[in-house]
Amino acid sequence: MCQKLHGNFGPHTKARKVNITVTKDDGLAWYKTSDVAQRGFCRECGSSLFWEPFNLDATGIIAGSLDGQTGLKTMGHIFVGEKSDFYEINDEYPQFQKSSDGQLVNDYK
Numbered sequence: 861m862c863q864k865l866h867g868n869f870g871p872h873t874k875a876r877k878v879n880i881t882v883t884k885d886d887g888l889a890w891y892k893t894s895d896v897a898q899r900g901f902c903r904e905c906g907s908s909l910f911w912e913p914f915n916l917d918a919t920g921i922i923a924g925s926l927d928g929q930t931g932l933k934t935m936g937h938i939f940v941g942e943k944s945d946f947y948e949i950n951d952e953y954p955q956f957q958k959s960s961d962g963q964l965v966n967d968y969k
Contacts, residue, residue, distance in 0.1 A: 868944050871923040872911065873932050880919055936960060 889903040900910030911920035934953055941957035
């Protein structure tokens, strides 16, 4: 589903739900995309903002939606088995055919 929403891969970061503060949520809407998660988006422009699994205390944040410099660093690539054929990954970071099963989120804050 990320490819349909983003046009290819979706650069995400994660944080614990208790550590996320949305300062202005009057334009925020949520859509249940499956039995396991919902997605938060801007109701004005449709931009994807969050991916929130129901069974974890974490929320995925669409990295491109953050304002200013983030200090984020790439840790790895997930769902590479489903990537578009025109997208090549040419770096040393770990690649996972599907989910990383938590291997990339051990230190999320």
